[in-house]
Amino acid sequence: MSEREYETYSLGNVQLQRGGTVPNAKLAYKTFGTLNAEKDNVIVYPTWFSGFVKNNEWLIGQGRALDPDLYFIIVVCPLGNGQSSSPSNTPEPYDQARFPHVTLYDNVFLQHRFITEHFGITKIKLVVGWSMGAQQTYQWGCLYPEMVERIAPFCGSAKTSPHNFVFLEGVKAALTADAAFEEGWYSSPPKKGLRALARVYAGWGYSQPFYKQETWRKLGYHSLEDFLVGFWEGFFLQRDANNMLSMLWTWQNADISDNHVFKGDLSQALSAIQAKATVMPAKIDLYFPPEDNEWEVTQMNNAKFAVIPGVWGHFAGDGNNEEDTLFIDNELKSLLASSV
């Protein structure tokens, strides 16, 4: 059986929360395992900032918590990631710099439409995600409390903190300082800006002791500069600048309560989550620090707070460190095994 990288689901013309339209909107997704007859073995696993479908696959596998022999796992992409509708793949006039603002609410509302319309799913065993994927996880929990039995956000928050916002201002400024960006109307990629963005990101993604201990050697690099070029620049050069700015806007403005349901009351949105939750920050995450999750957990009904130890910082949730992956996987196994 040949395997496609991802499928797409068409949502038709979609009107967004902030007033924009995405014509013939598509969600990119990939499923693992088989939906059972009762349709009660569903796991939803949204992707993250600049993440493709394939970047989520490390957490899925036989023997893992996300075991395709047991569960029907749906990896789904927010708008702007380059595979779902994005600045780079939407026809004129909504392309490039004119791709409309997409909110966290929009993404989860559309994902809900997709899995109910396309699969007829009414119960979700678990929503899980990293970083911006964690933000979508929280949003799923409070928007569809009767549907979502468990959530496991890791290295993310229910609302983007002001410091996180400022970190992203730096990321954005580095990219857009490149004149080749042409205010979003480039015909060839603004590579200098993409590389600058990558270097700015590098200091934030991993922790101070990660760099001190030269832990990047575990990723196969033999010098710090090699890591900056090979890992960081290499990753972001494969991404489209407008796509990243679209997702960056979504991230900067992420707030699970910023919608007609919760009207900006974050505490109310958190307490609306009925799902059993395991919230996993990384100990030295520089932009989603554990302190933010600690408060969130006090507002939720049934949430466990489990800090991923170690030095990998935010990228503890990237799947590259087996120790962190095992920590996350074990927590997911416990959560999935527990009754709700």
Place this chain on the structure above:
Amino acid sequence: MSEREYETYSLGNVQLQRGGTVPNAKLAYKTFGTLNAEKDNVIVYPTWFSGFVKNNEWLIGQGRALDPDLYFIIVVCPLGNGQSSSPSNTPEPYDQARFPHVTLYDNVFLQHRFITEHFGITKIKLVVGWSMGAQQTYQWGCLYPEMVERIAPFCGSAKTSPHNFVFLEGVKAALTADAAFEEGWYSSPPKKGLRALARVYAGWGYSQPFYKQETWRKLGYHSLEDFLVGFWEGFFLQRDANNMLSMLWTWQNADISDNHVFKGDLSQALSAIQAKATVMPAKIDLYFPPEDNEWEVTQMNNAKFAVIPGVWGHFAGDGNNEEDTLFIDNELKSLLASSV
């Protein structure tokens, strides 16, 4: 009496550690108070990355530890700051992108020449400095142990950590992504790049809770964006791009042991410090974290470790928060009052 912003001292043609030359090199400085007859009331207070003489003055004053009624305080600037010899003020052919690499050792070696030649000083009661100024403080202590009685580095380290290096890679990449930078050969300032640099810096300079608590309101700003424009962009737009890159190189490569005296043995360099020391990191400094100083202190002979509490992060040492300033000032008073 009219007051000049700063004086300069000419060092002649200077050969630098990494092989470059600065023709007719000048150190910018300003003194406060009077050198007494015994020449034993001297405090040396070097400036920091992009800091001018005036940016150090907040710590000096009657009733403060650095009291000009008691001490002869010399504020002195490293090369590259725009007032001492720098890319922006050195004649061809050593100007702009050709200004040679300056090391931490070079700066302190030249400052030592200046204060011995010009003032005939042989004893220093205290060397004190913030950030890159703290790095110069450590270098003073180990290069001239018989001369320096006390040191008080705050929010700095004896050697730039790899994570700090990576943070600066992001700062540099944001600035140089601007095509107007022209590889250092600009005739008018690369303003977009300077603004990008400022936005990258903003996330690092203050801590996560500083932004969460909107502590920037204490600096007189009424919105986060206003703070980013008014404080951050406003500051760095007044600086020269090549000057900042020159100092940034010095900072990235700072290591008090990287010279003929200590041959890269950091532990030996730290233990060569005879001065009584008070080392003051800020609790949530994101690029000079307290952990680095904690280790340094174990290698020093007579060092106190005193963490500046609160949420101001690295900028606890910028003089804008009276509480932090009082903490530093009190520690300096104790240190100056103690026998050596």
